[in-house]
Amino acid sequence: MKFLVCIxxxxxxxxxIAFTNGDSEFDSNGVQYIVNPYDEWYALVRAIELKEANGxxxxxxxxxxxxxxxxxxxxxxxxxxxxxxxxxxPTDALQVARLIADHAEKNGYDVVLCGKETxxxxxxxxxxxxxxxxxxGFVANATHLEVTGTTAKLKRExxxxxxxxxxxxxxxxxxxxxxxxxxxxxxxxxxxARTKPLQVEQAEAPAQxxxxxxxxxxxxxxxxxxxxxxAAELVRLLREEAKVI
Amino acid sequence: MPQNLFVYSEKKPKSFSMSxxxxxxxxxxxxxxxxxxxxxxxxxxxxxxxSEAVAVVSGDLQDGxxxxxxxIGRILKFPSPLTDSGQWAxxxxxxxxxxxxxxxxxxxxxxxxxxAPRVAVRLGAGMVSGVTQLPQENAVEKxxxxxxxxxxxxxxxPIAVYSVTPNAFGVRSEGGTAQIETIEVEVGQAxxxxxxxxxxxxxxQVPLPEAELVVSAGRGLKGPENxxxxxxxxxxxxxxxxxxxxxxDIGWRPHHEHVGQTGITIRPNLYIAAGxxxxxxxxxxxxxxxxxxxxxxxxxxxxxxxxxxxxxxxAFEVLPKLTAAVKALD
Ligand SMILES: Cc1cc2nc3c(=O)[nH]c(=O)nc-3n(C[C@H](O)[C@H](O)[C@H](O)COP(=O)(O)OP(=O)(O)OC[C@H]3O[C@@H](n4cnc5c(N)ncnc54)[C@H](O)[C@@H]3O)c2cc1C
Numbered sequence: 001m002k003f004l005v006c007i008x009x010x011x012x013x014x015x016x017i018a019f020t021n022g023d024s025e026f027d028s029n030g031v032q033y034i035v036n037p038y039d040e041w042y043a044l045v046r047a048i049e050l051k052e053a054n055g056x057x058x059x060x061x062x063x064x065x066x067x068x069x070x071x072x073x074x075x076x077x078x079x080x081x082x083x084x085x086x087x088x089x090p091t092d093a094l095q096v097a098r099l100i101a102d103h104a105e106k107n108g109y110d111v112v113l114c115g116k117e118t119x120x121x122x123x124x125x126x127x128x129x130x131x132x133x134x135x136x137g138f139v140a141n142a143t144h145l146e147v148t149g150t151t152a153k154l155k156r157e158x159x160x161x162x163x164x165x166x167x168x169x170x171x172x173x174x175x176x177x178x179x180x181x182x183x184x185x186x187x188x189x190x191x192x193a194r195t196k197p198l199q200v201e202q203a204e205a206p207a208q209x210x211x212x213x214x215x216x217x218x219x220x221x222x223x224x225x226x227x228x229x230x231a232a233e234l235v236r237l238l239r240e241e242a243k244v245i
Numbered sequence: 246m247p248q249n250l251f252v253y254s255e256k257k258p259k260s261f262s263m264s265x266x267x268x269x270x271x272x273x274x275x276x277x278x279x280x281x282x283x284x285x286x287x288x289x290x291x292x293x294x295x296s297e298a299v300a301v302v303s304g305d306l307q308d309g310x311x312x313x314x315x316x317i318g319r320i321l322k323f324p325s326p327l328t329d330s331g332q333w334a335x336x337x338x339x340x341x342x343x344x345x346x347x348x349x350x351x352x353x354x355x356x357x358x359x360x361a362p363r364v365a366v367r368l369g370a371g372m373v374s375g376v377t378q379l380p381q382e383n384a385v386e387k388x389x390x391x392x393x394x395x396x397x398x399x400x401x402x403p404i405a406v407y408s409v410t411p412n413a414f415g416v417r418s419e420g421g422t423a424q425i426e427t428i429e430v431e432v433g434q435a436x437x438x439x440x441x442x443x444x445x446x447x448x449x450q451v452p453l454p455e456a457e458l459v460v461s462a463g464r465g466l467k468g469p470e471n472x473x474x475x476x477x478x479x480x481x482x483x484x485x486x487x488x489x490x491x492x493x494d495i496g497w498r499p500h501h502e503h504v505g506q507t508g509i510t511i512r513p514n515l516y517i518a519a520g521x522x523x524x525x526x527x528x529x530x531x532x533x534x535x536x537x538x539x540x541x542x543x544x545x546x547x548x549x550x551x552x553x554x555x556x557x558x559x560a561f562e563v564l565p566k567l568t569a570a571v572k573a574l575d
Contacts, residue, residue: 137436208371228558
């Protein structure tokens, strides 16, 4: 079974969020980049677990410049076998999906796994676009994945509960919490990651959207403190002042 | 891309020159709340663009009155129920071309996340997900960095696909009625087969992403056996329960209650947080809430900086008092 895991870099969750260039770009000055948590904790680890159980290979793919190489090495240290980097500046979901789908079409994979969204753009668009481009089935926000032969059984968060879905390989999924547990790479993994193949390919694809500018939310006013003995006052304020209950 | 064969069951519906098409999900024969919010957005957008507001639904829809009430004038209904995202995308593409849609709208939930990007590919459209407001001056606003910032995004393609953040736009009543027409198109075989459904909560709570009122608790509650006081306040308010990440990681609460940067992002009208410190990753998922109440024994807890109302106190004493005060309201 051949697994392809889409890995994106994302600013560390504690990063200061600021913008430059007339607020049109994220200010990466001093920002530490990590593997997008959904890609790493759930999609990548589950693919590695299934490979360990049933054999096969786990390949990662990243659209981005050479600054992404450290997070790709981390994915290799966790247990991926090899990696591809499409050397392009990601600007839009359609462009990223096209570059990944073209690679997947050429190389043929049984399962393509993505995280449910990146924690910077919060798009949740790329996974289903890849599925459409490859003309295959798709499950969003999957919390569970089992593969038997060429049949997969998945669970996903759906309105008010959890659905079980069956589909045939090849297919695409986006992974959410529950699919696997975070893995910390060990020393052997880190050492071997240095020599695992990371192939860089040149490709281009058009974008259909553009961020004009970013903005930070307005500062919150001071918090209205209420005495612990006077909980009823809070309830009154929620009804009469905030008008939310 | 394969060409579709269109087969019309009735006389060909009249084609308008321009429209906004909303893809509406249904459950048990009715539009979902997310579907009605998307329809309200679609109607408002159609007014802005001076075009017709059309909805497309699968055959599961039994009653179009709530959709008509949002101001949708015309519902295109596929004859049989559809759940497969690839089939839905083919239906939506056909409907969009039929009515000359310049914008396609849907909900940013498990339905929209599976279908809208596929529709964007089929239409060669530019997609913006999780929009919170109508487009203005060629750009539409969405939240980025898990609510720590917003972005104005421009669609550079002739057709735009928007998915609407739950609880951001609301369901609006325009008091209209909708005409239902049958739409037929060859959608191919389903690839995704739903074999079972397990409800998350037996007590009929509104699902977290749609909830308007949320009561959430963290490690300060000290153990799963203490959640009764959280659930009682939630029940009194008609709210949905949520929790911080460590609480779901150690199994005190189910995963689907985990809110924050790596859990669910929510924007309820009221978010009550008890025994949660307010770490940056937690705030990222909840700071879009309209009103935030924080209850914490530590006056220095960072969460107070993001709160509208705060109580420095023990959750074990404050929560039951709040429950009693809420019950005394009506
Ligand atoms: C990459 C990454 C992603 C993360 N994503 C998330 C996420 O999505 N969501 C999330 O929640 N966290 C996330 N975290 C974890 C986050 O950093 C915090 O560790 C977590 O939110 C803390 O949970 P807590 O507030 O329940 O617990 P604590 O930080 O232990 O806080 C408990 C609070 O309870 C108060 N307290 C104690 N007793 C009482 C009492 N009797 N009454 C009232 N108050 C009391 C304490 O004063 C304290 O403020 C993430 C971390 C990382 C590194």
